[in-house]
Amino acid sequence: MVSPARHNEGQRQRVRAAWLFLAPMLIVLALVALWPLLRTFYFSFTNASLVDLHGREGIGLGNYLAPVDGVWTGLFADPQWWRALWNTLVFALASVFLETVLGVLFALVLNVTFRGRSLMRAALLVPWAIPTVVSAKMWSWMLNDQFGIVNDGLMRLRMISEPVAWLADPTLSLWAIILVDVWKTTPFVALLVLAALQMLPKDCYDAAKVDGIPAWKVFFHVTLPLIRPALAVAVIFRFLDAMRMFDLAYVMTGSSDATMTVSVFARRQLVDFQDVGYGSAASTLLFLVIGLLTLLYLRAMRPDLSGARR
Amino acid sequence: MIRRHLRRSAFFVLVAGLFAWLVFPLYYAFVTSLRSGSAIFRVSWLPDGADFSNYVRVFTEQPFGRNLLNSFLVATAVVAISLLLGVTAAFALGRVKFRGRGTLLVSILAVSMFPQVAVLSGLFEVIRTLRLYDNLIGLVLAYTLFTLPFTVWVLTTFMRDLPQEIEEAAILDGATPWQLVTRVFLPLLGPALVTTGLLAFIVAWNEFLFALTFTLSDRQRTVPVAIALISGGSQHELPWGNIMAACVVVTVPLIVLVLIFQRRLVAGLTAGAVKG
Amino acid sequence: MAEVKLEGVTKSFGRTKVIEGLDLEIADGELVVFVGPSGCGKSTLLRMIAGLEDTTAGEIYIGGRRVTDEAPARRGVSMVFQSYALYPHMKVYKNIAFGLTLAKTAKETIDERVRRIARLLQIADLLDRYPRELSGGQRQRVAIARAIVREPKVFLFDEPLSNLDAALRAQTRLEIARLHRDLKATSIYVTHDQVEAMTLADRMVVLNRGKVEQVGPPGELYHRPQTLFVAGFLGSPRMNFLKVDVADAVATSAAGAVPVDVKTFTGPATLGIRPEDLHLAQGGTSPTIRGEATLVEDLGETRIVHVQAADGTDLAFHHREGEPPRPGTTVGLVVTSNRLHLFDADGLRVPNT
Structure with a gap:
C-alpha cells in the first residue's frame, strides 16, 4: 500500500x-x-526466590524438565501442574461453550420487542x-453445603434428598466454579x-416471513451465519479471559487441587512457596499454551479483530 | 389463538426465569446482609426485618472505609492516566497512516489479552525496584497493564469514526497535530471518554490478582482483597453476614453507575469487537 | 498574483493511477470548475492542491511559489467542504475565528474581520449559535465565511452544494457567483453537477479517469466538444449518438443519411446530434432519419420524445409545439445541419472542413 510517495x-x-x-x-x-514478560521468561531458567531475587543461579531447563539423581523433576514431571492445566482447559472450554449458547439465547430474547425489555437489558x-x-x-454463600439456599431450594423441589457439598466435593467444585463464571460473563457475550x-x-427477515420459512430454519440459515463474526470475536475474548482465570478458584476453593487453575498454581509457587523460578516457568508455559491455542483459533476462524477497515 | 397465547406465556416464563437468574444472587446477598446472629443460618427466601448491624461491623472490625477509599483512589488514578495517554495514542493509531500501525494495534490488543500471571514475577521485580511494594502507586502502575491497551483500543475505534472533513478543515485552518487533538477531537470525544473511563474504572475497581500480590498491609488493600480476606474465628465459620454486607456496599454504587450510563457502556463494550 | 499551475501532477495508490501527468494553468481571479463522473479524480486533484493528499509526481505552484512539499495551512488556500465540516462544539463566531486564533492574530483584528464577513454573508445574527442550531443553508454560509476570513489566495470548493435541497442549491449557487464577482479570488470548484459547472465556471475542466478531456469556457465545451466523452457528459438529455459511415461528406447509417460538413474524412465514425437539434420532419421536408416513437415525456415547457431509430439506436429530441407523435407510430426526423458533431473511431472530434 505504501508507495514511495x-x-x-x-x-x-x-x-x-x-x-x-x-x-x-x-x-x-x-x-x-514487555519488560516483566521478558523477566518472567528469564526467571523461569533460574532458581530465583521471592525473598532474594538477586541471589539466583541459572539452572537451564531445571524448572521444566531435568533429571535430578535419576528422577525426572520439573513442571513436566509434576502431576499437580498437569492437573492445573487440565482444570484450566476444562474450565475454559466448558464455560465458553455454555456462555456462548446462553449468550445467544439471551440476545435472541432481548432482540424481541416486549414490555419490560429495558428492565431486562x-x-x-x-x-x-x-x-x-x-x-x-x-x-459461595448460596452454594454453602449446610446453610446454602441452593441446597434448600433443590431439596424443596425434591431434586436432591440431602445437602450437596458443591464446593468441597472434588467432582463438583470445578463445575460450581464454571457455573459462577457462566453467570457472571454470559452478559458480555x-x-x-x-x-x-x-x-x-x-x-x-421480512422476506423469510413472507416465504413462510419456519423460525428455527431462519435462525440456523440466516441469523447464525450473519452473527458468526461477532460470535467468533466474543468467543476468542472469553476464551483468553477464561484461560487466565484466577479470582473465582482462589476465592471459592482456595488452593484445592480439584479446581486449581494454572494461574492459581503459578501464584502459589511464586508467592506462597517463594519459588520464583518454578512459578515463572509455569507462567511462561501458560503464556505459550494460550499463544498456541490463539493462533490455532485465529487460523481456523479468521475473525476480523483488526478493526482497521478504512 | 390458543397456540399464540401459549407461546406468549411460554416466552414470558422464559424472560422471568432469565431475569431471576441474573439478579437473584445480588438480591439474596442483600437479604442475607440484613440478618444477623443465628438467623443467618436459617434459609430465608424473603427479607425478614432490617438489621444493619452487619454493615456497622464491616466498617468497625477492619479498615473497610480505608479499603473503599484505596479502591476509589487507585481506580481514579488509573482512569486519569489511561485516558491521558490513551487519547493521544488513539489519535496516532486511529487517524494517522504510518508504517507498522496495524502491527502496533494488534500487539496492544494482545497485551490486554495475555495472562496477568505471565508478568507477575517480572512486575513484582519492577515494583520492588521502584520501592512501590505495598503501595497504592504500585497498583496504579500495574493496572495500566490492562486498562491502557483497552482504553487505547476503544478510543481508537471512536477516534476513527470522527468525520474526516472536520479534521481536514482544522488542518487547513493551520492546526498542529497537538492542537487538533486538544482543541478539536477532545471536545468531540467527550461521551467516548466517559464510556471508556467508566469501563476502565470498573476493571480497576474489580481487579484482584495484582492487588492481592502487591499489597501486604490491611490499610493498603483494595476492596476485592479485603472482602476475600474477611474471616471469622475459624476457617469454617466465615462471618457471612459481614461478607454479604461488604458485597452489597461494593456493588451498589457500581450498579448505579452502570445503570445510569447503560447505553454508553454497551456502546463502548461492543465498539472494539463488533464494529471491527 | 495567485495563479495556480499544475505540472505533470500524478497521484497513484499502489499501482492504480488516479491522476496521470496532469498539466493545467489557472489564471488569477478565475473560477475554474472541475467536473466529471464520480471516480474521475476531480476531488483527489482538489485535495492535492489543498495539500490534503500527497502528490506522487509533478509539481504544484500557487502564486508562482512551488508548494508541492508544503503543509496545507501554508499554501494560502482555504476549502469549503461538502459536509460543511463545521466544528460542532464551537459557536459560529469561534468557527469562523478558529484559523485566525491559531495563527495568533490580534483579538481586535479577528473581531473586526469575523463581523465584517458575517455581515457580507448575512449571518451576523447567527454568531452566537452552535452549528446544530442552524439550517443547511446557514451552515453552508458559515463554512464559506470560515474560508473567506483567512483571506486565502485560492478558494477550493469540494461539492459544496450537494447536501442542499434543489431550491436552496440554486440560490446558494447564485450567491457563490456573486461572491466570486465581488472578491475576485482565484477559485477551484469541484462538482458532478453540470448545471452548477456550466453556470459558475469561467472555464471548465472535464476530467475522465484521471485525465483532462477538455478545458474551456462552458459554451465552448457545450457547442464544440473535442471528445466523445465531453459530448456525452454535458447536456441533458444527453447528446444522441449514431454509428455512421462517412464518405463524400455524407454520414450514412441504417437509420438514414445525413450530410455533414467534412470533405476529407472517410470511414466509420460517431455522429452526435443534440436533442434540440433534432426535429420532426414537417410539410414538404424529406426526413433524413427514420424511426419509431417509443415514449413521450411531458415536462411542461417542453416534451422529450424518444425514438428508436431504424438501426436500433435510441434517440431523444425536444418537441415544443404542435401534437407530439403517438408512441408506436413511424416518424421522420431532420437535423439542424450546421450543429452536428462528428467523432472518429478514437472518440476525437473531426474538424469541419
Missing part, C-alpha cells in the same frame, strides 16, 4: 507527531508488560458489573451478540 511537510509533521503521541503509552506498556448488566470476588463470595443482531438487515 513524497510526503508534504504537513504529512511528515503528522507522522512525527504520531510517534511522539504514542511514546508515553509505549514506554508505560514496555515497563509493565439493565438486569443483564448486573452480573457483569459485580466484581468477580464479590460474585465468588455471593455464590449476550451484549456482543445483541449488538450484532441489531445490525442485521430487516428485509432479510
